[in-house]
Amino acid sequence: MEEDEEVLDIQPxxxxxxxxxxxxxxxxxxxxxxYNFAFRLTNDxxxxxxxxxxxxxxxxxxxxxxxxGTNAKAWLFRILKNSFINDYxxxxxxxxxxxxxxxxxxxxxxxxxxxxxxxxxxxxxVQDMIxxxxxxxxxxxxxxxxxxxILCDIEGFTYEEMAKILDIPxxxxxxxxxxxxxxxxDKLRSYAKTMGYKExx
Amino acid sequence: MSNxxxxxxxxxxxxxxxxxxxxxxxxxxxxxxxxxxxxxKSHIDECLPCIEGxxxxxxxxxxxxxxxxxxxxxxxxxxxxxxxxxxxxxxxxFVVVEIKIIQLIFQS
Numbered sequence: 001m002e003e004d005e006e007v008l009d010i011q012p013x014x015x016x017x018x019x020x021x022x023x024x025x026x027x028x029x030x031x032x033x034x035y036n037f038a039f040r041l042t043n044d045x046x047x048x049x050x051x052x053x054x055x056x057x058x059x060x061x062x063x064x065x066x067x068x069g070t071n072a073k074a075w076l077f078r079i080l081k082n083s084f085i086n087d088y089x090x091x092x093x094x095x096x097x098x099x100x101x102x103x104x105x106x107x108x109x110x111x112x113x114x115x116x117x118x119x120x121x122x123x124x125x126v127q128d129m130i131x132x133x134x135x136x137x138x139x140x141x142x143x144x145x146x147x148x149x150i151l152c153d154i155e156g157f158t159y160e161e162m163a164k165i166l167d168i169p170x171x172x173x174x175x176x177x178x179x180x181x182x183x184x185x186d187k188l189r190s191y192a193k194t195m196g197y198k199e200x201x
Numbered sequence: 202m203s204n205x206x207x208x209x210x211x212x213x214x215x216x217x218x219x220x221x222x223x224x225x226x227x228x229x230x231x232x233x234x235x236x237x238x239x240x241x242k243s244h245i246d247e248c249l250p251c252i253e254g255x256x257x258x259x260x261x262x263x264x265x266x267x268x269x270x271x272x273x274x275x276x277x278x279x280x281x282x283x284x285x286x287x288x289x290x291x292x293x294x295f296v297v298v299e300i301k302i303i304q305l306i307f308q309s
Contacts (some may be wrong), residue, residue: 035273052278057285127264134264177251178223
């Protein structure tokens with residue numbers, strides 16, 4: 001893959017002018033979304049700036065492997081996600097990998113468990129929460145689960161687009177989102193209890 | 202009293218709640234299949250846990266979308282990036298020319 005991209009890189013399909021035009025018209029409009037994604041992944045402004053710049057420089061370097069008119073945002077998000085995994089996740093203090101099997105076991109242990117664990121979190125409690133509380137709950141999730149929620153709920157990607165960005169099957173996107181949301185509900189319920197929202201029946 | 206309404210009895214327990222919630226989430230995310238959308242429309246009103254689950258998922262999704270601050274890229278980062286792109290384009294051009302020169306030398 002790396003070699004293929006290098007080959008493309010030394011045999012440019014786009015002229016210099018076209019490269020600048022594609023960069024400005026197709027890539028730059030997504031810079032705020034990309035920065036927001038970087039910030040939600042790293043939780044650090046300096047790291048977000050570095051990650052964003054690395055991503056855009058890579059995007060420019062491999063611009064010949066981008067097909068003009070296709071989904072530039074998804075293409076850029078995929079590069080950013082890969083850069084984060086390869087270069088930034090190692091620096092992160094949080095656990096790098098989620099034990100999916102463990103989480104799956106917890107949530108599959110009983111079908112009733114899910115309903116019982118979320119039933120005391122009420123719609124009104126969530127509506128009463130402020131952004132900081134929702135953001136803290138999201139930040140408290142392991143990064144793999146946080147990523148699917150950011151891509152789906154904040155950036156509005158479809159499951160198909162997420163599957164391409166994350167390089168996983170659509171079925172895995174779906175089940176990972178489901179588990180991520182269960183974990184998020186646990187966090188929100190804890191906040192609701194702590195803050196004294198009217199969550200208990 | 203003269204116009205008695207039909208009382209619908211909703212299920213108080215969902216025997217397949219986990220699968221239902223996956224489907225409900227897919228509907229809310231706009232990624233459900235036509236069959237799932239049809240199933241959702243025809244059955245959602247029958248099951249209390251699913252109705253409550255739908256409302257809760259919807260409010261969380263809206264909270265994530267609308268309440269969390271969206272960070273914007275600082276202008277100085279944009280400016281720095283443009284400078285770096287200009288420099289990298291120059292280097293790229295130099296490398297391409299250099300490779301072509303090497304190819305010409307080896308061909309001759």
